[in-house]
Amino acid sequence: MIALRDILIFAGLAALAAAVIASLFPAGEGVSPVPACSDCAFKLTSGYWIRQYGNYAALYLGTREVARYGWAYNITEGRPLRIGENATCDTAMYLWVFGGVAYVSCDGSPPKIGRDVLGPRLPFINIRISGDWIRGCTRTLTFEANLTESYLATVEVYDEEGREVFSGTTTMPGSVSFTIPVAGTYRMRISVPPLLDEWYTVIAQVRIKDLVRAQVFTSNNTQDLRPSTSLKIFDLTNYWKKGYRSVTVHVNPAGASFTLSAPADFFADFLLAWEDCPNCDNADGPMYVDEVWRLTITQTDFIFTRIHSSGGYWHEVYVWYPQGINLPGIKTLIWTWNKEGPKRDSYTVRWFVTTVWLESQDSAMNARATFVREC
Amino acid sequence: MWSLAYGLIALAVVAFVVLYAAAHTPNLTSVNLADQLYGAKKWLAGNLPSFPKVELTSRFRVFVNVVRVAKANATAYDYRARQWVAFPVYLPVGYRLERAGENVVYQIYLNVTRCRYTALPRGEPAMLYEIELRHSLDPLPWLEVYAAVPHNLTQYYSLLYNYYTAWRGPPAVGLTPRVGADDDLVELVKAEWAAVYNATSGTAKLYVAAPAAALYILLVDYPLKLPLTCPEQIASTSS
Numbered sequence: 001m002i003a004l005r006d007i008l009i010f011a012g013l014a015a016l017a018a019a020v021i022a023s024l025f026p027a028g029e030g031v032s033p034v035p036a037c038s039d040c041a042f043k044l045t046s047g048y049w050i051r052q053y054g055n056y057a058a059l060y061l062g063t064r065e066v067a068r069y070g071w072a073y074n075i076t077e078g079r080p081l082r083i084g085e086n087a088t089c090d091t092a093m094y095l096w097v098f099g100g101v102a103y104v105s106c107d108g109s110p111p112k113i114g115r116d117v118l119g120p121r122l123p124f125i126n127i128r129i130s131g132d133w134i135r136g137c138t139r140t141l142t143f144e145a146n147l148t149e150s151y152l153a154t155v156e157v158y159d160e161e162g163r164e165v166f167s168g169t170t171t172m173p174g175s176v177s178f179t180i181p182v183a184g185t186y187r188m189r190i191s192v193p194p195l196l197d198e199w200y201t202v203i204a205q206v207r208i209k210d211l212v213r214a215q216v217f218t219s220n221n222t223q224d225l226r227p228s229t230s231l232k233i234f235d236l237t238n239y240w241k242k243g244y245r246s247v248t249v250h251v252n253p254a255g256a257s258f259t260l261s262a263p264a265d266f267f268a269d270f271l272l273a274w275e276d277c278p279n280c281d282n283a284d285g286p287m288y289v290d291e292v293w294r295l296t297i298t299q300t301d302f303i304f305t306r307i308h309s310s311g312g313y314w315h316e317v318y319v320w321y322p323q324g325i326n327l328p329g330i331k332t333l334i335w336t337w338n339k340e341g342p343k344r345d346s347y348t349v350r351w352f353v354t355t356v357w358l359e360s361q362d363s364a365m366n367a368r369a370t371f372v373r374e375c
Numbered sequence: 376m377w378s379l380a381y382g383l384i385a386l387a388v389v390a391f392v393v394l395y396a397a398a399h400t401p402n403l404t405s406v407n408l409a410d411q412l413y414g415a416k417k418w419l420a421g422n423l424p425s426f427p428k429v430e431l432t433s434r435f436r437v438f439v440n441v442v443r444v445a446k447a448n449a450t451a452y453d454y455r456a457r458q459w460v461a462f463p464v465y466l467p468v469g470y471r472l473e474r475a476g477e478n479v480v481y482q483i484y485l486n487v488t489r490c491r492y493t494a495l496p497r498g499e500p501a502m503l504y505e506i507e508l509r510h511s512l513d514p515l516p517w518l519e520v521y522a523a524v525p526h527n528l529t530q531y532y533s534l535l536y537n538y539y540t541a542w543r544g545p546p547a548v549g550l551t552p553r554v555g556a557d558d559d560l561v562e563l564v565k566a567e568w569a570a571v572y573n574a575t576s577g578t579a580k581l582y583v584a585a586p587a588a589a590l591y592i593l594l595v596d597y598p599l600k601l602p603l604t605c606p607e608q609i610a611s612t613s614s
Contacts, residue, residue, distance in 0.1 A: 011377045011387025019388045043402035096478065113408065114480035114511035118471055124438035126427040144427045146440070326456045326540065330406060353429060 008070045013343035036067055041110075042095040049096075050104055052081035057102055059095070062295040123147045125196055134325070136299035137180045137204050137267060137375040139189065145172035156189045157202065160188060161358040179299065180204040180375055183237055183268040201312040204375045205296055206268040208233065210355070212368040224287060224341075227278045231358060231367035232288055234271040236260065249273075252287035258307060263296050267373065270295040274367060276313045291315055291337070291358055297373060302349040304356070306335060311360075314339040319347055319359035331357065350357035411476030411573045412512075416599040419474050419481070423601070435469060435486075443469030443486065444547060445606040452529055464532075464602040467549040467591075481509035483601075485594065486498050488580075490605035491515075495567075500587040502605055506594075508570065508581045511558065518558045519595040520568040522585035523549065523602070525563040531560050531590065541585035547604025549591045564591055 010182055033059040050059050050072045057072035058065050081087060089106035096103040096111050114225045121179045126144040131137075143153050155176045157166040165186065172192070180186065184204040214231035215221075221232055232251060246261045251273040263269055275281070276290040279318035290311035296303045304319060315337035322329045334347040355370040409485070419440075428444040429435050435443040444465035454461045469486035489505040527530045534557065538546040568583045585592050591604040 005378050007380075008382025008385075011389075012382040014387040015389035015392075019392055037403070037405070039408055040403060040405045042404075045399050045402075094404060098406070098478070109480050112475060112480045113478055114482065115510050116480070117482050117484055117509035118439060118473060120437050121439050122437040124427075124434070124441070126434060126438065126441070127430055128427075132543070289413075326453055328456060 001160045001332065024085075027032070038097050038099050038100060041269045041339070042093075042097075043108075044093045044095060045091070048085055048093050050081070050102065051086050052083055056223075057081065059102070062324045066228045069097060069102035071104045072104055072335065073111070073279060074101050074300065075109060076106040076107065076316055083269035095179075103210065115304075123195065125153075125192060127190060131375040133375050134371055137373060138176045138177055139180065139202060140175055142175045143170060143172040143192075147172060153190065153192045155279050158187045158189075158192075160184055160186075182241055182266065183297075183373075184241065196309075204267075206270075207268075207372045207374050208369055209372065210368065210370040214367045214369045222250050222253050224253055226275060226281065226287075227364060230365040231277075231369065233369060235272070236269045236271060237266070240266060240269055251289065251292075253288065256286060256289050258292060259317050260294065260307075265298050266296050267299055268297040270297075270371075271307075272356070272358075272369075276311045276315055277362050278364050280312075286310060290360075291335075293317070294369065297371065299304070300350055302351065302354045302371065304347045304349075306345045309335075309337045312338070313361040315360045316341070316357075318359070319349060320353075321349055322351040322353075384597065398557075405492065406478055408476075410507070410535060412481060412503050413477045413598070415474035415476045415479065415481040416596060418470075419472050420517060420554070420599045423599075424550050427466075428547060429597070435471065435485055439471055440471045441471055442467050442547070443471075445604075446545065447606060448473070449532045450534065451532040451534065460536065462536055463545040464535055464539075465545045466604060467547055467550055467602055468604060470474075470601055472599075475524065476564055480511050482509075483596065483599075485601060485603065486508035487583075490607060491582065494593045502587050504581075504583040504585065504592060504603065504605060506581040506583065506603065508579045516568075517597065518568075520566045520581075520583050521563040521593040521594055521595065522566040522583075522589035523557070523563055523591050524589050525587055526562075527559045528590070531557065548604055549593070554600045559612060561590065563593060570613075 007091050027199045028266055047062050048059060052072050057069045059067040072087060074081055074087055087104045094105045098113055105111070112160045117272045117281065123148050124347065128142040130140050132173045139191035141155055150171050154169050155166060157178060159165050165181060167192045168176045168178060169362055170176050181203065182311045183205050186204070188200040188202045190200065191197045212235055213226065215228055215229045216233045216235060218235045231271055232247050236247055244261055244262065248257045248259045249263045249271050258271065260271065272295060273288040274291040275288045281287045289308055289324050294305045294307055296305070316333055317335040319334050333342055338343060353370065353372045355368060357366070357368050383606050401405065405544070426440050426442050428442045429438060429479045430444055430446060435441060435467045438495055445468050446463055447466055449464045450459055450461050471484055473482045475481070479480050484507065486505055487505040488507050491503055492503055493503040535546045535551060538551050564585050568581060570581050572579045583592050594601045594603060
């Protein structure tokens with residue numbers, strides 16, 4: 001007990017002496033000086049301040065100079081100190097030294113080395129529009145953004161008549177997909193208030209290409225166009241879009257006609273009227289009625305339907321059938337007339353492109369057309 | 376008892392002195408700017424293939440961490456279908472990149488403003504690129520410029536065509552699927568370059584002369600590698 005008491009008294013006296021000696025030092029002098037360094041950071045507590053001179057900046061502790069730097073820079077105000085200007089902090093001073101330049105901050109926010117060379121930086125929104133032709137006619141809008149807040153993007157699609165056919169929203173980043181119902185030209189509005197408001201034109205169509213002895217019409221055609229044209233393709237899409245219940249198409253000078261009723265589901269609709277011989281039917285004869293087929297194109301399919309066949313020559317109707325992406329398709333015989341062979345009144349191709357061939361005994365009238373659903 | 380009290384008081388005083396001294400010692404840490412810079416560039420290099428690709432110049436002017444691209448048609452041989460196919464590709468022609476470390480802001484702006492055929496003094500045909508260059512750090516770091524000359528252009532585009540069929544979107548020359556993925560298809564040769572600083576306008580232009588057969592040039596601010604192409608050249612070699 002006595003030993004512990006003596007030790008405590010001794011320690012207490014020693015501590016008192018140490019405290020007295022420490023208090024005799026100049027006020028606020030730190031235990032260790034600020035080392036001269038570069039690429040380093042300090043936290044300095046109480047009594048430190050910086051003064052900028054004409055050719056250097058000095059760090060003081062009380063009145064004693066402890067370090068010199070090339071120049072001092074105030075991070076809070078974002079500018080170098082003027083000559084004769086001081087920088088002080090209430091509680092703690094944060095000091096970074098890079099390449100001999102001292103950066104001072106009172107709140108600990110670090111300095112950033114490097115100028116801004118990029119200029120304005122809007123919150124960015126990038127819109128990528130991609131289309132898928134193969135599995136239906138869909139468009140996908142992908143919104144890429146680096147926004148900190150959440151903004152809502154609205155997509156509205158209008159048809160030629162100004163009717164809204166689609167409206168959708170997403171938060172960014174995100175995407176909106178819509179299916180274009182019927183071939184045509186659409187206006188698409190993308191708005192992200194208050195950042196963006198843009199209009200785009202969206203075209204969905206059936207492109208008819210590689211025509212051989214074929215011609216496309218959008219209304220009646222009763223002319224005899226042989227021998228250059230043996231296949232008349234009537235585009236009925238616009239009539240169905242206008243809301244007609246049925247349409248009668250006149251195909252030859254004799255006035256032969258075919259009445260078609262509106263399809264239940266369509267992207268585009270065509271009537272194919274074909275003549276099998278170059279000079280056998282005269283002006284009042286049955287021209288362009290030897291093979292009459294209807295091609296209804298939906299989101300996924302090409303549907304061939306036979307409407308009428310006649311004539312004395314044999315006919316062959318071929319359709320291109322796909323095997324898969326990057327693979328050649330097969331020219332498939334689907335219908336024969338006046339000869340042995342497949343008799344299919346209806347044929348469906350599940351793809352975005354197909355070709356139809358109409359061939360007869362007289363190869364001078366062989367016709368061909370390729371239909372591509374493009375979105 | 377009294378001596379115990381004295382002892383405790385003395386201990387308290389000692390504790391105060393020690394704590395005060397500890398609190399007022401300058402707190403030193405070293406800052407490694409080089410590491411931060413390396414980290415920023417490495418981050419950019421890693422994320423480069425996934426940055427948005429913009430075609431509109433108006434968007435390129437205001438967005439950050441984007442690649443400016445030009446769309447072009449390339450021709451590849453489809454080995455499965457055994458036929459030539461045309462498909463769209465993106466050609467990187469500009470970058471606006473930014474990444475901040477704790478104490479360093481790394482920004483680089485590159486934009487191909489012009490490129491045309493020219494002849495080197497030795498008479499070899501070359502493609503001269505004029506590239507706008509802006510950099511946030513004044514002492515421009517060590518810069519290397521290489522030209523990527525494909526061993527076999529058809530093979531190169533066939534590789535890109537594979538990505539095109541897989542992703543159903545245009546691949547980017549030099550960037551798909553990442554920079555350096557085409558190591559075995561191209562040969563990197565040193566390109567001659569000169570940086571010209573115009574003090575009046577405060578802009579730096581980088582002039583690069585690459586072999587005429589080069590598919591793209593690769594600017595290396597190690598570890599960041601940025602491929603740049605010339606849209607006119609691709610259009611002429613692939614069609």
